[in-house]
Amino acid sequence: MILDLVVLFLGAIGIGFVSAIAGIGGGSLMVPFMVLALGYDIKVAIATSLVCIIVVSSSASSIYLRRGLVDLKTALLLEPSTALGAVVGAYITLSLPVRVVKAILGLLLLYVSITMLRRVFKKKSSLKQRTPIQQPYSKLLGVSASFLAGLSSGMLGIGGGVLKVPIMVFILGLPIKTAVATSSFMVGLTASSGGVVYLAKGLVNPLSVVALALGIIPGATLGARCMGRLKPNTIRIVFSLILLYASTRLLYSLFT
């Protein structure tokens, strides 16, 4: 038990480090780490990851809010459908068999890893190059897409930033920095909506929350400090390969 917590703490330092450099929340690494390395039940891992995401995103978004980087109007426009999606997602996961949840998570991680690898091997960031969709229904489209981001967050214990940032950049035309800060603020609220459901069902492991949170905070700080020295693309490749490995193992475990 204590050894598990030490491994979780050390793993969380690594997750925080990679997350800070790759610019992600860490949920997509936390759940596979808990399930594959420590043998956690996938529903407990998802619930625990969501609470931990609240800690991380609240700490980050408090800074972003103070600096005026969060676009509150956009966050409040997208969040109702995202929160609804998170609640629906949490209930779907609670009612689905573990194998199905593992399959969905495996496929999502596979998609994220391939998308990241594609972005790394493009010479310039596609997020900067593309222009937002110009159409009268872009807000409606953004709200609908946000529901899906919330659904994936509630179902799979990820923050959903991987989906929210592209929605804000491509559909609503926000600058990337504002999109990241706004997404961070929204991630806390979305995780909170799903987290409440899991907490009420008693699926959150408090010891793991503490071990993860205490590991991720110094890990992320270290990552942020090392960001200038390391090549972000190298970290993104490592991160993508970890996700690719995790998704392969999750999908493979369905057939064994």
Place this chain on the structure above:
Amino acid sequence: MAKIPSTILRLGVVLGLAITIAGIIVQQAVDIADTIISYGLLIIVLTPITALSTICMLSLMKRDFYNFTLSLLIIITILVSIIISVYK
């Protein structure tokens, strides 16, 4: 308008984490440790909603009805989910 929610977010998670850790430490000695841990986790989970409630109230005070309506909608969604998850 962002200063108060920002402070709530920062202090809320620190307080929640501290209470959870305190609950875990006294778990062997005190019978109510599980309740303390639950309160700690609840504070963490409710921190973003508290910050949002502040934004909602500040919007109303500034007569920004657009932000007020949307933030109220989010709060209602989350509150309904809490009620359903507790009683279902």
